[in-house]
Amino acid sequence: MRVLAVDLGGSHAACALVEDNTILFRETLCFANSEKLVPVLPSVEDALRRLMSQSSYPIAGIAFGFCGLVDSRRNFVASTNGKYIDAPDLDLAAWAEQKLGLRLRLENDARLALRGECYAGAAQGETNVVMFTLGTGIGGVVMIEGRPLRGKHGQAGALGGHVPVRLNGRACTCGAIGCAESEASGWALPIVSKEWPDFATSMLASVPLNFENLFSCAAQGDLVAQQVREHCLQVWAMTAVSAIHSFDPEVLLYGGGVMKSADVILPYIEDYVHRHAWTAWGKVQVRAAQLGNDAALLGAIPLLNEELENVR
Amino acid sequence: MRVLAVDLGGSHAACALVEDNTILFRETLCFANSEKLVPVLPSVEDALRRLMSQSSYPIAGIAFGFCGLVDSRRNFVASTNGKYIDAPDLDLAAWAEQKLGLRLRLENDARLALRGECYAGAAQGETNVVMFTLGTGIGGVVMIEGRPLRGKHGQAGALGGHVPVRLNGRACTCGAIGCAESEASGWALPIVSKEWPDFATSMLASVPLNFENLFSCAAQGDLVAQQVREHCLQVWAMTAVSAIHSFDPEVLLYGGGVMKSADVILPYIEDYVHRHAWTAWGKVQVRAAQLGNDAALLGAIPLLNEELENVR
Numbered sequence: 121m122r123v124l125a126v127d128l129g130g131s132h133a134a135c136a137l138v139e140d141n142t143i144l145f146r147e148t149l150c151f152a153n154s155e156k157l158v159p160v161l162p163s164v165e166d167a168l169r170r171l172m173s174q175s176s177y178p179i180a181g182i183a184f185g186f187c188g189l190v191d192s193r194r195n196f197v198a199s200t201n202g203k204y205i206d207a208p209d210l211d212l213a214a215w216a217e218q219k220l221g222l223r224l225r226l227e228n229d230a231r232l233a234l235r236g237e238c239y240a241g242a243a244q245g246e247t248n249v250v251m252f253t254l255g256t257g258i259g260g261v262v263m264i265e266g267r268p269l270r271g272k273h274g275q276a277g278a279l280g281g282h283v284p285v286r287l288n289g290r291a292c293t294c295g296a297i298g299c300a301e302s303e304a305s306g307w308a309l310p311i312v313s314k315e316w317p318d319f320a321t322s323m324l325a326s327v328p329l330n331f332e333n334l335f336s337c338a339a340q341g342d343l344v345a346q347q348v349r350e351h352c353l354q355v356w357a358m359t360a361v362s363a364i365h366s367f368d369p370e371v372l373l374y375g376g377g378v379m380k381s382a383d384v385i386l387p388y389i390e391d392y393v394h395r396h397a398w399t400a401w402g403k404v405q406v407r408a409a410q411l412g413n414d415a416a417l418l419g420a421i422p423l424l425n426e427e428l429e430n431v432r
Numbered sequence: 433m434r435v436l437a438v439d440l441g442g443s444h445a446a447c448a449l450v451e452d453n454t455i456l457f458r459e460t461l462c463f464a465n466s467e468k469l470v471p472v473l474p475s476v477e478d479a480l481r482r483l484m485s486q487s488s489y490p491i492a493g494i495a496f497g498f499c500g501l502v503d504s505r506r507n508f509v510a511s512t513n514g515k516y517i518d519a520p521d522l523d524l525a526a527w528a529e530q531k532l533g534l535r536l537r538l539e540n541d542a543r544l545a546l547r548g549e550c551y552a553g554a555a556q557g558e559t560n561v562v563m564f565t566l567g568t569g570i571g572g573v574v575m576i577e578g579r580p581l582r583g584k585h586g587q588a589g590a591l592g593g594h595v596p597v598r599l600n601g602r603a604c605t606c607g608a609i610g611c612a613e614s615e616a617s618g619w620a621l622p623i624v625s626k627e628w629p630d631f632a633t634s635m636l637a638s639v640p641l642n643f644e645n646l647f648s649c650a651a652q653g654d655l656v657a658q659q660v661r662e663h664c665l666q667v668w669a670m671t672a673v674s675a676i677h678s679f680d681p682e683v684l685l686y687g688g689g690v691m692k693s694a695d696v697i698l699p700y701i702e703d704y705v706h707r708h709a710w711t712a713w714g715k716v717q718v719r720a721a722q723l724g725n726d727a728a729l730l731g732a733i734p735l736l737n738e739e740l741e742n743v744r
Binding site: 189198199247248264265269270271272273274275276277279282283284285286287288289294295296297298303354355358361362365366367368369370395396397398399400401 | 501510511559560576577581582583584585586587588589591594595596597598599600601606607608609610615666667670673674677678679680681682707708709710711712713
């Protein structure tokens with residue numbers, strides 16, 4: 121089966137011709153941070169045309185990953201977070217039919233990435249998976265019994281970083297208090313670090329406050345860095361237990377930029393959940409995601425294969 | 433439609449003849465804390481026979497609510513928590529067919545109660561609901577798009593009280609740390625209160641430590657009681673935000689003994705979630721459950737109507 125895949129991020133789109141679990145050809149488009157989606161669509165269309173011309177076999181459809189909440193039932197964007205504000209009003213399926221003569225299925229980009237990991241990556245053959253993306257924010261996605269959890273407004277399982285884990289914690293950008301994201305994400309790290317006792321005496325005071333430097337300073341024996349690292353690891357591990365108790369997965373997958381320190385993070389989380397998660401049936405596995413930026417593109421085939429009646 | 437319903441708790445079973453949203457007849461059986469289910473089944477059978485004899489109309493089946501994890505796909509008990517330890521090995525559907533000539537569907541008692549509330553109680557017409565039971569423990573159940581969330585091992589959405597909300601919190605009986613249940617449940621209240629600063633000076637020091645006394649002492653102006661009450665309210669409200677972010681409900685339902693103080697608890701939680709939950713689509717409603725101990729019995733009709741292929 122050959123399909124086209126689009127993974128639309130805030131400032132770029134990856135377009136690909138995909139056959140089963142292989143990306144045959146790809147094009148990456150960069151946008152000058154377009155506020156709207158309409159001005160971007162012609163270049164996506166051109167890229168998809170060029171990819172189609174590479175294939176002498178018929179194309180079964182287009183899987184379109186979008187960086188916002190998607191209503192899969194209606195096949196429309198449900199809401200966006202400041203990016204592509206015109207997207208909820210666009211009928212992308214009609215656009216694809218009209219311009220390229222192909223059916224189009226829309227999905228949230230993180231859900232599409234998890235499908236990719238289940239189809240061709242670190243969770244092959246798994247049907248009960250929670251994936252976290254640790255980066256500037258903390259993303260989450262849930263698959264239960266082989267189907268992505270979505271909920272009525274597309275939010276279910278999608279707010280992995282916005283589960284409160286700290287009574288009387290910091291205010292989060294989402295409006296809640298003490299979220300994992302406000303305690304241990306890329307954007308929160310400078311805030312958390314600077315408030316830490318003895319921060320001024322730490323190596324952290326003289327480097328840019330990102331996770332690469334945090335793990336590096338901690339490895340060099342800096343005490344404050346070690347304490348902040350422990351704090352972050354604990355928040356991620358608590359969030360893992362929370363997800364296990366909420367969604368009953370057999371596998372936890374971790375992706376995102378912070379996974380450069382996977383050698384420290386994954387064993388910590390694994391040890392914590394094996395000691396503290398309530399899973400009478402056995403042990404949850406903790407794994408690194410494998411596909412990186414290809415994950416959403418490789419989710420194209422399972423998305424297009426999904427029967428619409430299974431959508432929830 | 434007429435059906436039989438069984439709601440099996442640790443020390444009693446409620447059996448009923450149910451027509452649509454009405455309990456026509458009921459019998460309550462008390463057991464001397466039987467460790468096993470087999471010795472209890474004959475008296476359940478007798479009660480069901482007596483109820484059947486009350487009906488001149490045909491009976492469509494038996495809905496059996498069980499106080500433990502249930503594998504709805506296999507229609508078997510998945511695991512129990514020390515009670516009825518022989519239940520996972522019993523084929524209750526075969527028992528019902530053989531003894532009474534009726535089909536039987538098995539469900540976790542809390543999930544059955546939520547179905548009852550959606551069918552005939554406080555969440556009629558609602559399809560996206562999270563229900564919490566605040567009592568000795570904290571129970572949780574989730575319905576998404578009209579279907580109970582179950583997960584592979586029947587745990588999904590079922591561990592509402594075991595979502596960690598307190599970094600460096602207390603050890604919970606479930607093995608996790610800082611669970612809502614270990615911070616604000618009936619069993620945790622004495623521990624939390626006795627550790628509170630100035631506990632010895634409080635009215636709480638001279639009364640049994642339960643929620644009735646906590647709310648009463650707080651209402652009489654006792655400062656420590658007010659602080660502990662605020663702590664519990666905050667834990668319940670955080671757990672509500674966590675559930676909203678995880679499961680995307682439109683309604684939160686609260687039941688259980690602690691709801692005697694619903695006049696304080698529900699407005700607090702409602703105000704908190706309206707200020708702190710991320711729900712771009714609108715506002716989550718916070719309601720008291722209505723059916724009390726009848727909820728599971730009134731879940732019988734929707735359970736038996738559920739098509740097996742929808743079970744997840």
